[in-house]
Amino acid sequence: MSDQEERYEDSQLYKIRHSAAHVMAQAVLEFYPEAKYTIGPPVENGFYYDFDLPQPIVLEDLEKIEKRMRQIIAGGHPFVKKVISGEEARQVFKDQPYKLELIEGLEKGGTDEYGNPLDEKPEISVYQSDAFTDLCRGPHVETTRQINPSAIKLMSIAGAYWRGDEHNKMLTRIYGTAWRTPDELKNYLKMIEEAKARDHRKLGKDLEIFIYDEEVGPGLPLWLPRGGVIIEELEKLAKEMEEKAGYLRVRTPHLAKEDLFLHSGHLPYYAESMYPPMELEGTKYYVKPMNCPMHHKIYGAKPRSYRDLPIRLAEYGTCYRYEKSGELFGLMRVRSMQMNDAHIYVTEDQFEQEFMGVIELYKKYFDLFGIEKYVMRFSLHNKEGLGKKYIDNERLWLKTEEMVRRAMTNGSVPFVEAANEAAFYGPKIDVQIWSAIGKEFTLATNQVDFAQPGRFDLKYMSREGVEETPLCIHRAPLSTHERMVGFLLEHYAGNFPAWLSPEQARVIPITDNQNGYAEGIVRQLREAGIRASSDVSSNRMNAKIRDAQLMKTPYMLVVGENEASAGQVSLRVRDGSRQDNIPLAEFVARAKDRIERRAPEL
RNA sequence: GCCCUCAUAGCUCAGUCGGUAGAGCACAUUCUUGGUAAGAAUGGGGUCAUGGGUUCAAAUCCCAUUGAGGGCUCCA
Numbered sequence: 001m002s003d004q005e006e007r008y009e010d011s012q013l014y015k016i017r018h019s020a021a022h023v024m025a026q027a028v029l030e031f032y033p034e035a036k037y038t039i040g041p042p043v044e045n046g047f048y049y050d051f052d053l054p055q056p057i058v059l060e061d062l063e064k065i066e067k068r069m070r071q072i073i074a075g076g077h078p079f080v081k082k083v084i085s086g087e088e089a090r091q092v093f094k095d096q097p098y099k100l101e102l103i104e105g106l107e108k109g110g111t112d113e114y115g116n117p118l119d120e121k122p123e124i125s126v127y128q129s130d131a132f133t134d135l136c137r138g139p140h141v142e143t144t145r146q147i148n149p150s151a152i153k154l155m156s157i158a159g160a161y162w163r164g165d166e167h168n169k170m171l172t173r174i175y176g177t178a179w180r181t182p183d184e185l186k187n188y189l190k191m192i193e194e195a196k197a198r199d200h201r202k203l204g205k206d207l208e209i210f211i212y213d214e215e216v217g218p219g220l221p222l223w224l225p226r227g228g229v230i231i232e233e234l235e236k237l238a239k240e241m242e243e244k245a246g247y248l249r250v251r252t253p254h255l256a257k258e259d260l261f262l263h264s265g266h267l268p269y270y271a272e273s274m275y276p277p278m279e280l281e282g283t284k285y286y287v288k289p290m291n292c293p294m295h296h297k298i299y300g301a302k303p304r305s306y307r308d309l310p311i312r313l314a315e316y317g318t319c320y321r322y323e324k325s326g327e328l329f330g331l332m333r334v335r336s337m338q339m340n341d342a343h344i345y346v347t348e349d350q351f352e353q354e355f356m357g358v359i360e361l362y363k364k365y366f367d368l369f370g371i372e373k374y375v376m377r378f379s380l381h382n383k384e385g386l387g388k389k390y391i392d393n394e395r396l397w398l399k400t401e402e403m404v405r406r407a408m409t410n411g412s413v414p415f416v417e418a419a420n421e422a423a424f425y426g427p428k429i430d431v432q433i434w435s436a437i438g439k440e441f442t443l444a445t446n447q448v449d450f451a452q453p454g455r456f457d458l459k460y461m462s463r464e465g466v467e468e469t470p471l472c473i474h475r476a477p478l479s480t481h482e483r484m485v486g487f488l489l490e491h492y493a494g495n496f497p498a499w500l501s502p503e504q505a506r507v508i509p510i511t512d513n514q515n516g517y518a519e520g521i522v523r524q525l526r527e528a529g530i531r532a533s534s535d536v537s538s539n540r541m542n543a544k545i546r547d548a549q550l551m552k553t554p555y556m557l558v559v560g561e562n563e564a565s566a567g568q569v570s571l572r573v574r575d576g577s578r579q580d581n582i583p584l585a586e587f588v589a590r591a592k593d594r595i596e597r598r599a600p601e602l
Numbered sequence: 603g604c605c606c607u608c609a610u611a612g613c614u615c616a617g618u619c620g621g622u623a624g625a626g627c628a629c630a631u632u633c634u635u636g637g638u639a640a641g642a643a644u645g646g647g648g649u650c651a652u653g654g655g656u657u658c659a660a661a662u663c664c665c666a667u668u669g670a671g672g673g674c675u676c677c678a
Binding site for chain 1: 635637641670675676
């Protein structure tokens, strides 16, 4: 959004949604008078309101609430603002414990009614419309008439912790959406439907990329042959790029003794999301949740000189993390993953260049995949977390954060800063993306680590003959195979460029008289390095084309009597374009060109 | 992990009031030998997620478990 555009918070739509939330709260309170109400802000595409309800609410209840909302809206009730004292507010909300807690926060200053930090002490105000009064700073529409009753819809019921803290009570959240006009609502609902068609979970099933099996376990995807091809291509790409950039490939085991993860410092921070240890002959072993400690061991295996640095150790390492059951999501959040991992050991002087080298690598990949919508997110520590969430060394935090900030600024790479989101061992730059259904994910990551090299006593001999500790950069530009394939499925809506397509060409004989010819073509294509198969089923040609099209095959080669007798093929491209009766060699040249260049076009 | 919802054939989904199951696609066979997104007929295929309970009787009602979905929390 550009600066010229109106901020969402100032828009009429924001007021409509905020007001719709109040109307919904009124309706809910009419049905459940004992309910305690909490907060109800507008959000992207709509609004929600959180209640502490005396009984569970079910989907069918939403209909009656929605119906009542329309009645309230029809009443044309004005929204009236009143600024009151804390004492008066406590009187108004004397039976509303959550509101009393909010009032206390407002009086103390420092937080707004949603618990967000504020610079100055806010005034306390209430908005009243019809029979409903809420602690609220607004803004609202003037009267409920400005909410279009045909442009609102209650969407879902969800649980949400009071003030977003899992130690607090779980409240009932009702999500709604509201728009200016019924058409806008219709478009929004249509957009949601379209997003579902792009959902990698649906595409992954339809295109036979991966499956989950109940007996194997949640979060443990099985890659089908067609998914395996994509993974092989991604690995090939990464290895090519990393070889050019001076990375060295290493391989490390899937398990290690407890000592290693104690040493690295991961165990105290992440024990909960590691698979529990297995104990043999009195020794505990953990399945590795990350590769870095093993790479540190490789670095430390022999003395290093400043002349050796930077040392870049790369591995497509297989890791396992016990993500909580509710956190799993398709391929985007899994328990077994293979990471495009590498660790770069640098001197302080080399840091900026190497760090930006990784950012440059991101950009190359993003160009290749045509990724335009992403945000570089610079994650920082916060002071309160030192010694708990973060390594307790403020000086190094500030120093490395400044190094990253300077590098990004010097490199003219736009980024946003995110407080209190760093890794425990240092600041990082994450690339943030959104799934088809709007869920947020971290794709690539580039992290500074000033803690582990010291813990592992990693050294290099400086020019001055003094032992120094290197900095370590953890990076994963292609993320994990799981997340990358999930992302690419949605990014391309399954229409992979030729080089990534599991099946690049399908030969379609028109009658079974051409089956032999078709199979001969497949042999030649495979010989030329093109992934091809033939459809010798008893289907008619039209059905074969439809099948190939549904699998989003980039090239279809139709061969009938004409083609067979002339030694030619008729090319149908996935986009529907055609080139009839061309020599096979002409197609092979075209396909090979696209594949070798990893071209976006077919 | 927490709140809510859901689970019927390989896939997508019907199944009313409780009376032991249906469709389309896919698959197999046969007919059809076709010109750029579904030719036709016939057939096989289900311990209704799993385990308990209520009932003369459970896909259907209740409980638990497992898995999935929408959120919350979390994500080295």
